[in-house]
Amino acid sequence: MRNNKTILQHKSYRLSAFCKQLVAVLVFGGLFQTTHAQGEWKWAHCWSGDNGISPGNYYNQISATAFDDNGNLYVYGMMGGSAILDGSLLPFYNDTRVLLSNIPAILLAKFDTLGNMLWYKVVKQSATSAMPNWMEVRDGKVYVSGNCGFNGDSHHEWLYYMDSLIEEEQITSLPDSLQKPPFKRYTLWTFFAIFDLDGNLLENHFVEKFSREYIEPAHLRLNSAFCYCYSTYAPFHVDRDGNWYVFNPTYYKGPDSLPYTVVVYGDTDKVYDLYLPGSITPSTPHNAVFCNVLLYKFSPEWDLLNTKFLVDHVEGMNPKWPNGGDSICAYTCNYHGISFDEEDNMYLSGYIQMTDCLPNSGGMNHHYPVHYYWDSIHRLTAHDITSAAHANFIVKYDTAGNVLWCNQLHTKGQVIHVQANTTGALTLWHGNTLSDNYIYITGRGEHFINDSTTIFFDNESDTLQRYTEIQYSDGLVSTGIGFFARYDKNTGTYVNHGIIPAERVFTTKTSGIVNNRVFNFAKFGFATLQTNLFVEWRNDGQLIKIDSVNGWISPDYSFGTVANERGYVATALLTEGNMRFSNTVETNCSNGDFNAVFALYYDPEFAEPYVGIPERPQQFLTLKVWPNPTIQTLQIACEETLMESVTVLDMTGLELQWQPVSDNQCQIDLSPLPAGMYLLKVVSNGRAQYEKFVKSAY
Numbered sequence: 001m002r003n004n005k006t007i008l009q010h011k012s013y014r015l016s017a018f019c020k021q022l023v024a025v026l027v028f029g030g031l032f033q034t035t036h037a038q039g040e041w042k043w044a045h046c047w048s049g050d051n052g053i054s055p056g057n058y059y060n061q062i063s064a065t066a067f068d069d070n071g072n073l074y075v076y077g078m079m080g081g082s083a084i085l086d087g088s089l090l091p092f093y094n095d096t097r098v099l100l101s102n103i104p105a106i107l108l109a110k111f112d113t114l115g116n117m118l119w120y121k122v123v124k125q126s127a128t129s130a131m132p133n134w135m136e137v138r139d140g141k142v143y144v145s146g147n148c149g150f151n152g153d154s155h156h157e158w159l160y161y162m163d164s165l166i167e168e169e170q171i172t173s174l175p176d177s178l179q180k181p182p183f184k185r186y187t188l189w190t191f192f193a194i195f196d197l198d199g200n201l202l203e204n205h206f207v208e209k210f211s212r213e214y215i216e217p218a219h220l221r222l223n224s225a226f227c228y229c230y231s232t233y234a235p236f237h238v239d240r241d242g243n244w245y246v247f248n249p250t251y252y253k254g255p256d257s258l259p260y261t262v263v264v265y266g267d268t269d270k271v272y273d274l275y276l277p278g279s280i281t282p283s284t285p286h287n288a289v290f291c292n293v294l295l296y297k298f299s300p301e302w303d304l305l306n307t308k309f310l311v312d313h314v315e316g317m318n319p320k321w322p323n324g325g326d327s328i329c330a331y332t333c334n335y336h337g338i339s340f341d342e343e344d345n346m347y348l349s350g351y352i353q354m355t356d357c358l359p360n361s362g363g364m365n366h367h368y369p370v371h372y373y374w375d376s377i378h379r380l381t382a383h384d385i386t387s388a389a390h391a392n393f394i395v396k397y398d399t400a401g402n403v404l405w406c407n408q409l410h411t412k413g414q415v416i417h418v419q420a421n422t423t424g425a426l427t428l429w430h431g432n433t434l435s436d437n438y439i440y441i442t443g444r445g446e447h448f449i450n451d452s453t454t455i456f457f458d459n460e461s462d463t464l465q466r467y468t469e470i471q472y473s474d475g476l477v478s479t480g481i482g483f484f485a486r487y488d489k490n491t492g493t494y495v496n497h498g499i500i501p502a503e504r505v506f507t508t509k510t511s512g513i514v515n516n517r518v519f520n521f522a523k524f525g526f527a528t529l530q531t532n533l534f535v536e537w538r539n540d541g542q543l544i545k546i547d548s549v550n551g552w553i554s555p556d557y558s559f560g561t562v563a564n565e566r567g568y569v570a571t572a573l574l575t576e577g578n579m580r581f582s583n584t585v586e587t588n589c590s591n592g593d594f595n596a597v598f599a600l601y602y603d604p605e606f607a608e609p610y611v612g613i614p615e616r617p618q619q620f621l622t623l624k625v626w627p628n629p630t631i632q633t634l635q636i637a638c639e640e641t642l643m644e645s646v647t648v649l650d651m652t653g654l655e656l657q658w659q660p661v662s663d664n665q666c667q668i669d670l671s672p673l674p675a676g677m678y679l680l681k682v683v684s685n686g687r688a689q690y691e692k693f694v695k696s697a698y
Contacts, residue, residue: 040583040601040602041582043600044598045085046587046595046598047060047084047086048079049082049105050080059078060593060595060596061077061594061596062572063076064559065570067564067566068197074135075598080102080105083107087588106122122162123148123161125148125149125150125160134236138238145246149187156168171184180266181208182206207264212252229246234249239340245295247335248293257275261273270304295401310333311372314372315367316366339434346397347434349395352391353390369383372393374395378403390411392408392428394432407492410456410457412454427443428443430560440518442510483500486541512562512569515565517544517563522535533547534547534549545654551580551587571601574595622638622640631695635667636682639664643666648668651679678695
């Protein structure tokens with residue numbers, strides 16, 4: 001197909017001939033999914049609020065979605081002031097200061113399968129942003145975390161926290177020793193709350209942190225209070241014993257004699273001083289910052305049990321950096337996926353982005369290959385400058401924080417084009433999803449046409465293909481592709497991947513996985529080309545079908561897709577204006593604003609494992625199938641036994657026709673089907689056998 005590619009011009013936004021053919025064949029019924037599939041979009045909701053039109057703020061977005069065992073959908077995210085749900089104001093308190101203040105708020109809401117909102121909770125502050133972090137739904141409970149607090153001394157501040165309004169006058173009347181979150185001034189904190197499935201608040205836990213910082217030349221230590229979870233994406237997990245595991249990016253300054261402090265509940269009995277490695281001396285620039293990620297493990301009572309750095313040490317870093325070869329000022333850890341199995345082993349995926357990795361900024365001075373060690377043995381490798389910008393990883397930990405295995409997405413080769421912050425090949429691993437014995441990672445890749453880079457998985461024979469060509473206004477040409485990759489959860493070995501030609505895969509955190517199927521979104525073309533693809537693969541990488549969704553979607557802030565075994569798939573997106581799904585489902589968004597959109601798709605076939613074409617079909621029947629090719633009818637005879645049913649499938653394994661049989665021979669009318677190659681599935685004594693046949697046009 002590479003020889004059939006043409007160029008997609010940035011100014012005219014023209015689809016390549018290959019991509020037009022792909023849409024025509026897959027979306028409009030060439031593979032029968034539109035005619036024969038039972039699935040459909042059931043409903044779509046959206047919310048918006050003030051500053052929804054401010055690029056870079058994106059107040060209205062979804063952080064996490066999850067199903068419970070009954071198929072109800074929980075949505076967790078951020079909204080601006082004057083919040084609107086499906087075009088109507090979303091009142092959550094009778095005080096208009098709470099409703100209308102243009103400050104980001106946190107929204108947790110539950111919806112049934114019909115799209116009815118069953119209950120919702122809000123966290124909102126009058127002067128400080130409330131930011132959502134993460135949500136987990138399991139074992140009949142909803143776990144959420146977020147950032148909030150009173151950051152000043154104004155007597156006109158208030159906080160609406162989970163159905164309760166807290167005014168600062170209530171706090172100032174308390175002695176300092178009794179001021180603890182949420183009744184505490186001069187601090188920002190992270191809350192961890194637990195609800196039952198009816199929205200009743202069961203537990204609250206509040207955590208603060210105090211910076212380790214040293215300012216020169218004044219030689220002052222700043223012990224400033226911050227939210228414990230600094231990032232708006234700080235995933236956590238609660239294990240079977242009630243222990244909490246929290247990942248959090250950690251930035252700190254100053255000499256290693258100064259502690260980095262974590263405080264739980266504002267309680268003097270739960271103050272933890274962490275003496276982190278790395279020392280900044282008077283000769284070090286005052287703005288140097290240590291960068292790493294810490295994994296914290298808390299007991300059910302929120303005693304800090306242990307901590308662990310994501311990156312243990314680094315080899316090969318440019319020696320010009322302070323503490324050259326270690327973890328200071330040299331890279332940023334971006335973790336975008338976290339999953340847990342039944343034994344509470346953890347799977348963490350993301351990428352490490354090296355500071356100044358381009359040739360014109362000193363990137364060539366790194367001693368390639370650069371190795372990032374997770375412990376003394378397991379490591380991630382940046383082979384050369386092409387993989388320094390985005391070194392993608394997956395790591396498995398046990399409950400004690402020991403590394404069990406690691407793997408990565410490799411990039412190697414000679415860079416020809418280097419513009420702005422771009423090297424010869426770009427790859428981004430986003431979220432991961434665990435299903436059965438496999439871990440699935442969502443990602444996107446991009447090659448520049450005139451480079452000789454290679455993107456590959458376990459070895460260079462498992463390469464990521466080059467696909468749709470895109471030409472930018474400055475003449476630079478690249479190829480874009482969306483994909484998922486599957487790994488064995490026990491060994492970390494690469495198994496396979498599935499692809500879709502696209503500008504970008506939307507999801508930054510998860511794909512929906514259910515019964516041998518993988519679901520995701522892809523952006524088809526540039527921003528003004530409002531064609532998006534809802535993609536379904538078989539887990540071996542075979543493309544099953546796609547569905548077109550119209551509207552502008554942000555590929556960087558859209559949460560992702562989840563699925564359950566009842567046949568439901570939910571997707572959460574950041575959009576500008578309305579979204580139009582198939583079968584007339586459409587959102588009621590504020591045009592021109594950025595909106596948080598979530599929609600539900602249902603197909604009863606998703607409740608059963610997808611089989612498709614067997615790789616090595618077992619032959620146990622002596623079948624006679626004639627005429628082959630055929631124009632209209634197909635005769636089937638079985639010598640040994642009576643047949644129970646016959647089914648006609650397309651070459652992806654999608655069922656097109658089925659009829660019962662109680663004889664050792666039968667006839668099928670193929671007149672509804674167009675010419676092409678098909679599969680015949682014959683069932684006898686509970687076992688199935690497959691035969692290929694061709695329907696001819698004449």
